[in-house]
Amino acid sequence: MSSADLIGSVGWTLVHFLWQGTLIGCATALVLMALSNARPESRYLAACLGLLLCLAWPATELALRLHGGEGTGGDAMVLFAAGLVAGAPIDQGWATVLAEQLVPIVATWAACALALALRMVSGLLWIGRAAAHERRDAPWQARIDTLALRFGIGRAVRLRVVAGLASPVTAGWWRPVVLVPAALVSGMPAPLLEALLAHEMAHIQRHDYLVNLGQNLVETLFFYHPAVWWISGRIRVEREQIADDIAARQLGEPRRLALALSELEKIQFPTHHLAQAANGGDLMSRIKRLLRPQSHTLGQALNWKAGIPMLGLAAVSAAVFAHAAPAAPQAQPDVPAVADFKSCDRPLYPAESIKLHHTGTVSLDFMVATNGKVADTRLKKSSGHAALDDAAQTALAKCTFKPATTKGKPVPAWTAVQYVWSLD
Known part of the structure; x- marks a missing residue:
């Protein structure tokens, strides 16, 4: 691709x-x-x-x-x-x-x-850095271990005390860590901080x-x-x-x-x-x-x-x-779009179609944008085989064209092409 x-x-x-x-x-x-x-x-x-x-x-x-x-x-x-x-x-x-x-x-x-x-x-x-390097607190680590057992958490839950943090936060799945603000450890009553840590245990319990x-x-x-x-x-x-x-x-x-x-x-x-x-x-x-x-x-x-x-x-x-609303492409531009056949790869005959001896002619309408690319395609007449139709559209989309012009200005325009699939 x-x-x-x-x-x-x-x-x-x-x-x-x-x-x-x-x-x-x-x-x-x-x-x-x-x-x-x-x-x-x-x-x-x-x-x-x-x-x-x-x-x-x-x-x-x-x-x-x-x-x-x-x-x-x-x-x-x-x-x-x-x-x-x-x-x-x-x-x-x-x-x-x-x-x-x-x-x-x-x-x-x-x-x-x-x-x-x-x-x-x-x-x-x-x-990760906070979990590895921030301060440990043995008494509160013991409390959080007790809470983990009450919540049925079998994994070890680490506790780190972090300066400048506003609220306890939890991170990690396999090795969870609870980061606790230093201000709460020193200034909040222990029963209230324990309640906040219980909230964090609920997050860990639920993954x-x-x-x-x-x-x-x-x-x-x-x-x-x-x-x-x-x-x-x-x-x-x-x-x-x-x-x-x-x-x-x-x-x-x-x-x-x-x-x-x-x-x-x-x-x-x-x-x-x-x-x-x-x-x-x-x-x-x-x-x-x-x-x-x-x-x-x-x-x-x-x-x-x-x-x-x-x-x-x-x-x-x-x-x-509203501001980008395009003008409808003119049906008859002064100069029609012209294909650069050097840019078009030879269509690949689908292997399954060869095996089943499928042949036919695909008629396509397609729009050439002002940049020479194929902006849209419409199947006008099918070959009778979806694989051949799709292969034709895929090949066409890879072509580059010289866009149609009106008064010397490139304009989007529709044109038509036929792909003849034959095993002769």
Whole structure:
């Protein structure tokens, strides 16, 4: 596969995720609304499935594109979505506009995704250094060992005291570590700090660190879609709520955990994104829920503000498409597109078709963009055999053309070609 095919496949996958992610976000919102009075575990599972679909859907599409060699073409769904957003007539010019922007789209995405990936790696390195070099505290290590036994955790849980940290955080799966702020060790009453550590034990018991890493992966790949950030945020809110419930049951004192969180609420500093922290989510909502579990349900209703990011995406898309709306390609340009036959590879006769003695003629209409690339193809008349039709479209997509012109200016234009498959 050529680099152009790879860029095309990745680019169209990223473009498609604009509408795919919006659909997933809306569906997830509806499910969460239906589960508003359910247990937080149910909402957590629904949000996790939504985020997993945000990864699985484009990954499947990319695999199909790479396997089928369709990376250089658009499809009807992209045109349909563009027409709906812009309120404009749907024409094949949209495919040309998008196809010509795939290289900068992929380049910008790759640069931003790389920056986020480096940020994630630096966070993992920081956690590793903290676990290896920060101060140990024997009395609190003994307390956390006791808590681990109460929670049924068979792995050793390490405790490190870190200066400058605002809240206890947990990282690691096989060798988990709890990082505790030095200010809390010296200044918070021991029963309250123990309640916060019980919350961290709940995260370790549930292997939440692995899910959190998965969230960071999806956020890194699809950082440009607000639905991903919203769903991921809902996962974190529900996860903290679940950990609160588990810790409160183990302590037998929900009020003690609520009091510990209220003390922590006074210190509002950001904690590391790769680790679970006791001050995650809305602390005041969590405190109220612990004190009045029957009358306060965090998921009782989704705030209408949750839809603002996706509405913003639609508005931005509308503005972009409105200003980039292409003129419909002229049916009769002054000078038609001309093929550079040196750029066209000889079509490969499918091995299975040779074995079955399949022959026939494929008639194709195709659009040549202003950059000379094939922006879209349409099957006008089939050979009667899908493999031969696909092979013809794949070969055509690799050709370069001298674009059609009108008054000396390159314009997108449709033209036609026939592939004759013969075994003579």
